[in-house]
Amino acid sequence: MRKLTYFAAATLDGFIAGPDGADPTGPNGFWPVPADYVEHLVAEYPETLPHQARQALSVTAPGTHFDTVLEGRRSYGIGLAAGTTDAFPHLRHLVFSRTLAESPDPAVQIVASDPSATVRELKRQEGKGIWLIGGAELAGALYAEIDTLILKLAPLTIGNGIPLFSRNAAFDPTAWALTDHAALRSGAMFLTYTRVTG
Known part of the structure; x- marks a missing residue:
């Protein structure tokens, strides 16, 4: 059976975006994207790079993790506002x-x-x-269906913003086992957790 993975970037204090919900890595964003972070994505998760980034980096690898991406309306709207109707044409979207x-x-x-x-x-x-790309509302609605969490943890705090899961998510304490990790020179971490069942 296929698995649902919430693969998302988060700050040390658990936010995926600022209070306005805008793209934190965009032109006016507060989220730095170091070279080793991009290199890790290209090497390990090339299918998670948007089409424009794949073209700019000459990435053609299909990837081994995901063939489907799920997105909420607000997250999708960020791409639409930038003139992109499908950031992931290499995936079922x-x-x-x-x-x-x-x-x-x-x-x-x-x-x-x-x-x-x-x-x-x-x-x-x-x-x-x-792949569940976000946002928080959709992640909250799918909380019970998520099998794996991959957090791209930035060495950054912002104090307030959009949390990893919306405040409307059900209260359901869940244990997760750390099954993989990568610590980058820039301080970013890729942390993989699998839901503990039974």
Whole structure:
């Protein structure tokens, strides 16, 4: 059965974006992207790089982890505002929204139904892993369905912002086992946790 992985960048104090929800790595962002961080993504998770970055870095590797990406409406809106209708054309791309009537891109599937039911159906299908890119609202809605957490932890605190999971997520203390880690010279960490079951 396929697994759902929440693969997200987070600050040391647990935020994935500032209070305005804008792209923290964008032109006016507060989140530095060091060279070794990009090198690690290219080497280990090339499929998680957006199309423009893949082109700029001459990345053609399909990746071994994911073939499907899930995104919430607000996260998807960041790309739309920048003129990108599909940042991940190399992946099956689903956007969960009850407000988008139709997809701005023929390759992007808009899903208005229950995220958990959709993920359970995706898990039964053949393929590689399923990548939950965010945001916090969708991650909160899918909290019980997440099998693996991969946190790209930045050596940065911001004090306030959008948390890893929305405040609407159910209170459900869950144990996670650290199954892999990489510490980069820049201070960034890639921490992989698997849900402890049973």
